[in-house]
Amino acid sequence: MTSTPKAGPTPSPACRADAGPLLVALLSGDEAAALCILRRAREEGLDLACIARVLLEPALSQVGEMWYRGEVNEAEEHLATALASRALSRIAATIPPPPPGAPRIVFSCLAGEFHELGTRVATEIAREAGWDAENLGANVPRAALLRFVAQRRPRAVGLSLSLAAHVPECVRTVAEIRHEAPGTAVLVGGGAFRRDAALRELVRADAVHATVEELRDWLRGNLPGGVADAAAPAPPCCLPASFHEKLARPRR
Ligand code: B12
Numbered sequence: 001m002t003s004t005p006k007a008g009p010t011p012s013p014a015c016r017a018d019a020g021p022l023l024v025a026l027l028s029g030d031e032a033a034a035l036c037i038l039r040r041a042r043e044e045g046l047d048l049a050c051i052a053r054v055l056l057e058p059a060l061s062q063v064g065e066m067w068y069r070g071e072v073n074e075a076e077e078h079l080a081t082a083l084a085s086r087a088l089s090r091i092a093a094t095i096p097p098p099p100p101g102a103p104r105i106v107f108s109c110l111a112g113e114f115h116e117l118g119t120r121v122a123t124e125i126a127r128e129a130g131w132d133a134e135n136l137g138a139n140v141p142r143a144a145l146l147r148f149v150a151q152r153r154p155r156a157v158g159l160s161l162s163l164a165a166h167v168p169e170c171v172r173t174v175a176e177i178r179h180e181a182p183g184t185a186v187l188v189g190g191g192a193f194r195r196d197a198a199l200r201e202l203v204r205a206d207a208v209h210a211t212v213e214e215l216r217d218w219l220r221g222n223l224p225g226g227v228a229d230a231a232a233p234a235p236p237c238c239l240p241a242s243f244h245e246k247l248a249r250p251r252r
Contacts, residue, residue, distance in 0.1 A: 019058035019062055021037055022037050025083075027079070037055065038055065085117055088120060092124040103131055103155035105134075106156075107160060110142075111173075113162060118160050125215060126158075142173050158189065158215075159173060161190045164196060189208065194210055
């Protein structure tokens, strides 16, 4: 982020309560503390979708608001993002490789879209759900993405956008994927839809997910034989009180 920040919205108190310790760890460059928080959430039985919603998204959203208010600069924001990404990779390292025959999904940022941490998180959520998932990362030119999808024919493509200004590019990309690779499901998601759910109406995708739980449930429901799985109760998606008690204890 490079423009001059102005006054911005304040997050809800609930957001702060959950994301606070992680926010402090990310902004102070304390990788061990960040990892410890995510690992403890894992030990409490939270899946990656829940960890993303109650910890990563609020903490990074808070970083964005602080940047907007001029309380952190670009270097500090880059540090926080890099650390969050590394801690995520570490906790996701325990996910087993996809089973033979797992359906393939490819996540990608649209052309011009540089917010790629979300696609990393979405990719790990898909792997945890049993998909063979890949992430193409930031700013993928539309022609390159189309060629990739047409040649490799994944079961699904997940397009990510954080900026509402990228909705027209998204509409074009969805239409062209449908033309080049009929049969490939096109999912759309990212911060833009969390901030403005009305944008969902504009994008003619097979599914537009405003929350990661929606993505997780779609992935579970669209595995071969996944209908029964989708009907199974999803794990709780809030941090139990014991999590905060654990956080207060000294680290192992
Ligand atoms: C880190 C960051 C950056 C980094 C990104 C680095 C990286 N490696 O990703 C950099 C420096 C590149 C950046 C640049 C900019 N940024 Co920025 N950025 C952020 C910040 C602080 C965090 C984003 C993040 O990683 N969130 C955490 C992830 C996990 O959440 P997520 O992206 O929403 O993804 C989750 C879900 O949405 C979902 N998901 C994601 N993709 C997909 C795809 C599918 C198919 C599905 C189903 C689900 C899904 O899964 C994830 C699970 O948790 C946000 C603040 C915020 N509120 O998010 C601002 C923010 C998004 N940025 C903003 C701005 C303005 C910019 C710039 C325009 C600044 C500038 N003037 O240069 C540029 C634009 C660059 C571009 N063209 O893309 C604004 C956008 C405001 C708006 N209303 O549109 C925000 C909100 C900051 C703010 N408060 O003002 N940014």
